[in-house]
Amino acid sequence: MAIAPHPDQLDVERINLAVYRAFEALDLPAMLALWVQDDSASCVHPGWEPLSGWGEVRTAWESIFANTESIRFDLSDVNVMVSGSLAVVRLIENIESESGGEITQGRAMATNVFVRSPTGWLIVHHQATPIAAEDGDEGEANTTLH
Amino acid sequence: MAIAPHPDQLDVERINLAVYRAFEALDLPAMLALWVQDDSASCVHPGWEPLSGWGEVRTAWESIFANTESIRFDLSDVNVMVSGSLAVVRLIENIESESGGEITQGRAMATNVFVRSPTGWLIVHHQATPIAAEDGDEGEANTTLH
Numbered sequence: 001m002a003i004a005p006h007p008d009q010l011d012v013e014r015i016n017l018a019v020y021r022a023f024e025a026l027d028l029p030a031m032l033a034l035w036v037q038d039d040s041a042s043c044v045h046p047g048w049e050p051l052s053g054w055g056e057v058r059t060a061w062e063s064i065f066a067n068t069e070s071i072r073f074d075l076s077d078v079n080v081m082v083s084g085s086l087a088v089v090r091l092i093e094n095i096e097s098e099s100g101g102e103i104t105q106g107r108a109m110a111t112n113v114f115v116r117s118p119t120g121w122l123i124v125h126h127q128a129t130p131i132a133a134e135d136g137d138e139g140e141a142n143t144t145l146h
Numbered sequence: 147m148a149i150a151p152h153p154d155q156l157d158v159e160r161i162n163l164a165v166y167r168a169f170e171a172l173d174l175p176a177m178l179a180l181w182v183q184d185d186s187a188s189c190v191h192p193g194w195e196p197l198s199g200w201g202e203v204r205t206a207w208e209s210i211f212a213n214t215e216s217i218r219f220d221l222s223d224v225n226v227m228v229s230g231s232l233a234v235v236r237l238i239e240n241i242e243s244e245s246g247g248e249i250t251q252g253r254a255m256a257t258n259v260f261v262r263s264p265t266g267w268l269i270v271h272h273q274a275t276p277i278a279a280e281d282g283d284e285g286e287a288n289t290t291l292h
Contacts, residue, residue, distance in 0.1 A: 127275060
């Protein structure tokens, strides 16, 4: 017997996907609008120093979007935890990106933290750690964004 | 005027410190007792592949504790978010460890996720990303465990 997910869980899954869709579309205003825009915002991009506060987080997205020609994510092993006004999404990012004419494939383990605002869920923390290439066929578990 | 933190926040800070104290004491039973011991447990140690489920998480702690002679953490930039039965702690780990007679100093940005159980808060996810050495004097912000 299937148990329907709590509506909050579906909302968080939706906003988590919206973050990756904004990234794929290289739509900076859409990405920025999904974030908590205050001192509590933080971000650890693969290979970057940790970013703390909205100024640093925003500047990094501007730089990343300006320097990326295209990027595609397949998300696997997506796990959502929600309680009250706080949510955590753990997932594997399977990434294909193009920058300076060079195509790069990679994988990262990401933790995304969301808080409930008066207008809906917003992302407050993103931490992505590069991991080794896929060691098995995880295609069945993928959540494709397209 | 100081605003007293919510009791839940103090409880989460306390259990977060207990994780690092168990690590410093290389007290495996104490560390294992702080974890959610089911499929939801996950861990990303610096330089390791992501670990998913209690079996992998427990085996990794056994291996880490067996291969560490000593380890000390100074925690800085500790930020706690709590809502309902879910909590997220973000922090910088300033680490000094000894293994095979060799002393290593390092820094990592960690995200620790806790869930409220009938017996108190338990850690369900730990993700630590290595970062560059300290670029300024952050001693004032440190939370020393000793």
